[in-house]
Amino acid sequence: MFERLILCATHDRLIAGRWRFGRLRGIEIFDNQPQGHLEFTEFLMQHHYIPTYLMVDALEEDFHLEVLPHTSGRSRKELLQRKLNQVYRNTTLKAAQFLNRERDKRRDDRFLFVALNNTDSLQPWLDALVAQQVPLAGVYSLPMVSQLLLSKLKFKANDILLSEQLSSGLRQSYLHQGRLRISRLVQIPPEAYQKISYFHLVETDKARLYLLSQRLIARDTALRVVVLTPAQDAEQISRNIQQEQGLQCEPIHLVQLAKNQGLPLELVRQWPELVHMQMLARGHRPDNLAPEPLVKTYRMELLRKGLVLSALIVAVLGLLITLLYLAQSLDEVQQLHERAIETRQQEQRYNEIANNFPATPIQGMDLSVAANVHDAIIRQEASPARMLLVLSQVMDQMSNIQLNRLRWVMSDDIGIKDEDNANTATSTTPANVGAVLYQIGFMSGEIRGFNGDYRAALDMVNHFAETLKSNVAIQEVSVVQQPVNVSSYSSLQGSTSDERTAQNEKAVFKLKLVLKPEVRP
Numbered sequence: 432m433f434e435r436l437i438l439c440a441t442h443d444r445l446i447a448g449r450w451r452f453g454r455l456r457g458i459e460i461f462d463n464q465p466q467g468h469l470e471f472t473e474f475l476m477q478h479h480y481i482p483t484y485l486m487v488d489a490l491e492e493d494f495h496l497e498v499l500p501h502t503s504g505r506s507r508k509e510l511l512q513r514k515l516n517q518v519y520r521n522t523t524l525k526a527a528q529f530l531n532r533e534r535d536k537r538r539d540d541r542f543l544f545v546a547l548n549n550t551d552s553l554q555p556w557l558d559a560l561v562a563q564q565v566p567l568a569g570v571y572s573l574p575m576v577s578q579l580l581l582s583k584l585k586f587k588a589n590d591i592l593l594s595e596q597l598s599s600g601l602r603q604s605y606l607h608q609g610r611l612r613i614s615r616l617v618q619i620p621p622e623a624y625q626k627i628s629y630f631h632l633v634e635t636d637k638a639r640l641y642l643l644s645q646r647l648i649a650r651d652t653a654l655r656v657v658v659l660t661p662a663q664d665a666e667q668i669s670r671n672i673q674q675e676q677g678l679q680c681e682p683i684h685l686v687q688l689a690k691n692q693g694l695p696l697e698l699v700r701q702w703p704e705l706v707h708m709q710m711l712a713r714g715h716r717p718d719n720l721a722p723e724p725l726v727k728t729y730r731m732e733l734l735r736k737g738l739v740l741s742a743l744i745v746a747v748l749g750l751l752i753t754l755l756y757l758a759q760s761l762d763e764v765q766q767l768h769e770r771a772i773e774t775r776q777q778e779q780r781y782n783e784i785a786n787n788f789p790a791t792p793i794q795g796m797d798l799s800v801a802a803n804v805h806d807a808i809i810r811q812e813a814s815p816a817r818m819l820l821v822l823s824q825v826m827d828q829m830s831n832i833q834l835n836r837l838r839w840v841m842s843d844d845i846g847i848k849d850e851d852n853a854n855t856a857t858s859t860t861p862a863n864v865g866a867v868l869y870q871i872g873f874m875s876g877e878i879r880g881f882n883g884d885y886r887a888a889l890d891m892v893n894h895f896a897e898t899l900k901s902n903v904a905i906q907e908v909s910v911v912q913q914p915v916n917v918s919s920y921s922s923l924q925g926s927t928s929d930e931r932t933a934q935n936e937k938a939v940f941k942l943k944l945v946l947k948p949e950v951r952p
Contacts (some may be wrong), residue, residue, distance in 0.1 A: 436483040436565075438709040439573070441599035442552050443488050445471060446702055449478070450712035454693055455705070468555045475563040482566050482729060484711045485556070487720075488573040488599050488704065491549040493519070494613045495610060497542045501532065511542070524553075524570055524720040525657045529608045543611060545572055547720065557725070566729035567721065573597075573603045574614035575717035576707045579590065581657065583715065584683065584814045588655040590648055592638060592678075594631060596660035597703050603629070603638045605647060612647060628668045635672050656680040661700040815839035818946060821905065825898050832895055835939075836875035841868045845945055849873040849911065869906070870946040878914060879940035888914040888938035896942060907945040914938035 445467070447459045459474055461467040497519060502510055511527045517635040519525045525546035533539045547553070562565050577593055587609070595602040596619075604614035615638070623630040635656060642648045657676050658669055664681040673678040684705075689699040692709045699705050719726070818839055826832055837847060843866040878888045892914055899908045915938070 433714045434481050436478055436481040437712050438483060438485045438489065438556070439704045439708055440485060440553050440556050441488045441597075443599070445556055446535075446598075446708070447471070447474060448705065448708050448712075449481070449660070450709075453713050455698075455709070455712075458702070458705070463555070468559060471556065471632055472559045472563065472929055477557060479563045479565050482568050482732070483560065484489045484568050484716070485560070485570045485721075486573055486576060486704070486707060486711060487524075487547060487550070487553060488597065488602065488616065489553070490616050491542075491545050491547070491576075492572065492614065492616075493546045494611075495544040495546075495671075496530075496612070497538050497544055498528075498533065499542060500719075501517070501538055503542050507540075515544060515546075518544055522546045522548060523722055524550060526572075526718040526720045528611070528718050529577065531608075533722075544654070544717070545575065545611075545773070547572070547829075561725070564728050566732040567725055568729045569716065569719035569726060570721040571717055572604065572720060573704070573707055574611055576710055577602070577604055577614075578606060578609070578611045579715045579717060580707065580712055581606065584688075585619055585712070586655075586657055588653075590652050590654045592635065592642075592654055592659050593655045594638075594660075595636060595703065595846060596627070596658075596662065597630075598701070599704075603634065605638070605642055607647070613642075613645070615641075627660070627662050627663060630642075631660070631668045632671050632675055633677060634664065641679075645729075652923050653680050657683060657704065659683040659685065659706075661685055661703055670777045678882065740943070782867050790915060791943055813841055813868070813870060813949070815870075817904070817949070818870055818944065821899070821902055821946070822872075822874065825895070826903065826947060828898070829891075831891065832876055833879050833916065834874065834876045836873075838873040840871045840873075842871060843868055844871055845871070845907070847871055849941070849943070868947050869948060872944040872946075873911070874942045874944065875912075876940060876942075881936065881938040883916075883936055885915040885938065888940075891936075892942075899944065904946055905944060906912065906947040909943045910940065911943050912941035914940045 433452050435450040437448045439449060441463075443461065443463050445461045447461065449458075450455045461471045461474070463787075466702070495520070497514060499510060499514065515527060517527050526542065528542040528543045528545060530543055533541060550557075570899040577595060581591065581593060582933065589608055591606045592611075593602075593604045595604075595605065600616050600618040602614065602616050605612050617628075617634055619630065639648075639654065642654075643650065648654060656669075656672055656676075658665060658680060660668060660682070665684070669682045672678060685699060685703065686696060687704060689696045692706065694705055694709060816835075819837075822834070822837075826834065842848060878891060881888060892910060896908050896910055898907055
């Protein structure tokens with residue numbers, strides 16, 4: 432899981448490096464010949480389970496700028512695939528790298544199409560990878576990895592010519608605003624190694640003239656040259672280019688770069704491609720050139736590892752939850768044991784205290800019933816004070832009402848009748864224990880200063896009854912006796928012209944009041 436197999440294929444060899452935890456553990460070199468192919472197959476048989484990344488330093492590459500309508504998501508993917516198939520019909524390894532968006536009104540997207548035109552030298556390596564079902568993660572172009580290398584080294588300029596002396600030759604790549612636009616590979620003749628500084632100078636001039644002919648730069652463009660070479664005189668090469676071509680030139684110190692990346696210096700001097708392979712091993716990967724069938728094994732392996740990891744996570748979570756429940760169960764058992772001990776202690780103390788109680792002639796159940804009856808009596812205990820308070824509040828407002836008699840009763844029967852011969856003192860009718868008792872009052876009174884006007888007396892009694900009903904403590908008020916008999920069957924007696932007779936008449940009435948039950952705690 433933490434191991435990577437990084438391959439770098441050139442026209443004449445393949446460099447295979449094994450990385451573990453981001454550090455190089457060893458390399459193998461295989462010549463692009465039948466014997467080298469056989470050795471590479473045997474090598475893969477030992478490492479067929481390791482995720483593999485293939486970097487290609489090809490002689491024949493094509494770089495093509497394309498402007499497409501702005502899209503995103505699945506639409507962009509389908510558009511790019513269709514356009515790539517149109518531009519490179521018979522090419523398998525191809526990719527589209529996003530550059531930027533144009534500044535016009537349409538805001539179209541600019542892409543760099545990259546393809547390997549000739550894969551004859553690469554095909555034996557691919558066949559061996561497919562035959563051994565190696566999980567190939569992708570195929571990448573070395574110039575596109577160089578773009579990431581410059582970005583990591585923080586070389587910032589609008590126009591950069593990167594000149595890299597590799598084991599396969601001199602690779603020159605032009606980048607505009609940090610994005611690759613074109614690259615070429617020039618093989619270095621054996622005799623040129625004796626005059627490597629001059630060779631750099633000549634090829635830099637050729638590259639500049641080519642960029643001018645392709646209108647990628649202008650004559651006044653401030654082109655910055657960056658030189659990566661394992662040669663000892665890298666500083667001298669940079670000074671020659673700057674003096675002869677008048678271009679700003681800066682070398683990449685390969686020794687310092689190898690130390691920063693933890694690579695063996697001797698190996699890097701012999702195989703400078705290890706710097707780019709280290710970028711891939713540490714996750715700096717450009718756009719993938721490989722089609723879906725080549726990376727299918729890697730995708731399936733990635734899915735398998737994901738399922739294994741998910742199952743492992745679920746198993747660990749299940750184990751943790753089981754341990755948590757087990758700990759809770761043990762804690763609950765311990766608490767239950769402690770509660771049982773406390774219960775036994777309380778029972779023992781209760782028995783000790785109960786044994787010391789004096790003997791009583793009455794059973795415990797009888798005592799309980801007596802206590803309940805006592806509580807009910809306390810709850811039903813009342814006095815006529817509340818009834819008198821309500822009447823006094825209303826009679827203070829009506830001074831012409833005179834109270835002659837008041838009978839106060841507590842009963843659970845709200846329809847109880849008044850008895851004229853009953854004592855006017857308070858009384859309580861028998862009721863069931865727990866029943867709701869109502870305070871019922873029978874009031875007998877008369878109209879003061881009655882002058883014989885029975886209509887006025889009726890209105891006054893009705894007004895008195897309505898005033899009592901408006902009190903929140905009153906539940907019901909009814910007129911038991913009017914100050915005059917209003918029945919149609921009764922006969923009228925007396926004379927309306929006799930003032931003395933009228934003055935002796937009394938307007939007597941009787942009311943029945945029922946108070947709302949008083950809520951007690």
